Amino acid sequence: METFSQSFATAFAMLVTHDPRLFRIVGLSVAVSLASTAASALIGLPLGAAVAVARFRGRSVLVVAMNAAMGLPPVVAGLVVYLVLSRSGPLGPLGLLFTPPAMVIAQTLLIAPIIAALTRQVIEDAWSEYRDQLESLGSSLAQSTMTLLWDTRYALATVLLSGFGRASAEVGSIIIVGGNIDGVTRVMTTAIALETSKGDLALALGLGVVLLTLVTAVNVGVHALREWARVRHG
Amino acid sequence: MGDVERFAGVPIALAGVSVERRGMCVLDGVDLVIPGGRRTVILGANGAGKTTLLKVLHGLVAPTHGKVSWGEFDAAPGRQAMVFQRPVLLRRSALANVLHALALAGIRGTEARVRAHEALQSVGLAAIGHRSARVLSGGEQQRLALARALALAPELVLLDEPTSSLDPAAARSVEAFVSGIHARGTTVVMTTHRLGEARRLADGIVMLAEGRVTEHTPAARFFETPVSEEGRLFLEGERS
Numbered sequence: 001m002e003t004f005s006q007s008f009a010t011a012f013a014m015l016v017t018h019d020p021r022l023f024r025i026v027g028l029s030v031a032v033s034l035a036s037t038a039a040s041a042l043i044g045l046p047l048g049a050a051v052a053v054a055r056f057r058g059r060s061v062l063v064v065a066m067n068a069a070m071g072l073p074p075v076v077a078g079l080v081v082y083l084v085l086s087r088s089g090p091l092g093p094l095g096l097l098f099t100p101p102a103m104v105i106a107q108t109l110l111i112a113p114i115i116a117a118l119t120r121q122v123i124e125d126a127w128s129e130y131r132d133q134l135e136s137l138g139s140s141l142a143q144s145t146m147t148l149l150w151d152t153r154y155a156l157a158t159v160l161l162s163g164f165g166r167a168s169a170e171v172g173s174i175i176i177v178g179g180n181i182d183g184v185t186r187v188m189t190t191a192i193a194l195e196t197s198k199g200d201l202a203l204a205l206g207l208g209v210v211l212l213t214l215v216t217a218v219n220v221g222v223h224a225l226r227e228w229a230r231v232r233h234g
Numbered sequence: 235m236g237d238v239e240r241f242a243g244v245p246i247a248l249a250g251v252s253v254e255r256r257g258m259c260v261l262d263g264v265d266l267v268i269p270g271g272r273r274t275v276i277l278g279a280n281g282a283g284k285t286t287l288l289k290v291l292h293g294l295v296a297p298t299h300g301k302v303s304w305g306e307f308d309a310a311p312g313r314q315a316m317v318f319q320r321p322v323l324l325r326r327s328a329l330a331n332v333l334h335a336l337a338l339a340g341i342r343g344t345e346a347r348v349r350a351h352e353a354l355q356s357v358g359l360a361a362i363g364h365r366s367a368r369v370l371s372g373g374e375q376q377r378l379a380l381a382r383a384l385a386l387a388p389e390l391v392l393l394d395e396p397t398s399s400l401d402p403a404a405a406r407s408v409e410a411f412v413s414g415i416h417a418r419g420t421t422v423v424m425t426t427h428r429l430g431e432a433r434r435l436a437d438g439i440v441m442l443a444e445g446r447v448t449e450h451t452p453a454a455r456f457f458e459t460p461v462s463e464e465g466r467l468f469l470e471g472e473r474s
Binding site: 060124129130132133134135136137138143147150152154157229232233234 | 289292293294315316318321322324325326335338339366368369
């Protein structure tokens with residue numbers, strides 16, 4: 001086994017020489033995380049906003065369910081998607097299991113509730129502030145929802161970035177539905193787990209550095225966006 | 235004749251209007267006629283129900299009991315605008331805030347831009363229309379809220395303590411605005427704690443105490459010889 005310092009040196013060399021194996025894994029990771037965040041946004045933003053402004057029977061139950069779903073264990077999400085996509089499952093004929101789309105579906109199942117629940121909170125807070133004003137202007141519920149979504153765009157952008165960060169660091173569900181197949185479904189987190197168990201610390205460390213950089217960059221982005229919005233729009 | 239034209243200058247009548255919230259009676263059997271084309275100032279202590287009364291007049295709050303009629307209409311015709319004590323401005327430019335209100339009223343394109351520009355100009359904000367509304371000063375934000383209301387060319391303007399957080403100069407500009415829209419025949423109903431402002435602006439005074447109207451008299455008479463005990467105490471509080 002390489003020593004710790006040797007592993008670091010090799011990892012650094014892989015990064016600076018743009019090792020194709022490492023960057024293929026990074027590329028797939030980013031693509032899967034972006035796709036699942038986009039899909040989650042399409043589901044979570046309107047769902048969260050609608051629940052925030054609408055009043056209907058069972059709303060409290062739905063809010064509790066949305067909040068509870070934020071804590072859905074990744075391996076459970078992976079297992080559910082596995083069962084649905086497996087050959088004997090309802091979507092088995094689509095042949096998606098052990099493909100990147102299956103990983104996107106599993107991550108969407110994890111991220112969409114987070115985005116929906118956080119969106120509901122952001123929009124509900126804004127709605128309590130804006131409601132009288134918007135209603136006095138004759139704004140319909142649908143128009144108010146659109147106005148709130150746009151007016152809280154910076155807060156919602158940080159919600160989406162948080163979702164992306166969660167997706168890129170997730171391993172439990174995608175290893176079940178993706179299978180960690182080299183060159184097909186291997187992403188940073190699953191590769192780190194595998195390479196560490198094999199003793200190839202260089203690749204694991206290299207990927208770890210990239211993953212840490214990515215997550216840090218997302219958090220820096222969130223902070224910078226909030227500060228910029230605070231200065232620009234108050 | 236359209237609804238809008240028929241609404242212009244007509245009185246708003248409240249008959250036995252009560253509003254209850256969470257078991258509390260906020261308005262209690264209010265009988266009141268707000269004359270069209272006049273400036274009515276609602277006075278009363280904090281918690282007297284002034285803001286709720288404005289919301290009822292706007293059609294934002296439905297009475298728990300009683301009836302409101304706008305002229306011959308049972309529902310607010312939609313040609314009224316309300317400026318809140320703390321105006322809520324959208325996180326976009328001052329101009330975009332006015333355009334948003336106009337878009338909700340179905341006015342878009344060139345007409346909307348012309349109206350928005352005129353409204354901003356009338357409150358002295360045309361030069362900073364591009365600036366984000368939320369970073370404007372308190373006085374500028376209040377003037378922007380007035381411009382947003384003005385752009386809609388309302389027949390009825392409801393102002394909820396529009397000068398409460400403003401310095402004297404900004405308060406004066408709001409008073410000038412009220413006088414300006416009144417001169418065009420717009421009905422103005424406003425609440426205030428500033429008796430000097432009420433003296434300068436009001437044609438009529440409504441005195442509200444614990445959700446009940448204790449007095450509705452011409453302004454000159456109210457300030458000379460208030461009819462109700464609440465009115466007398468309110469004026470005494472100002473003098474002491």
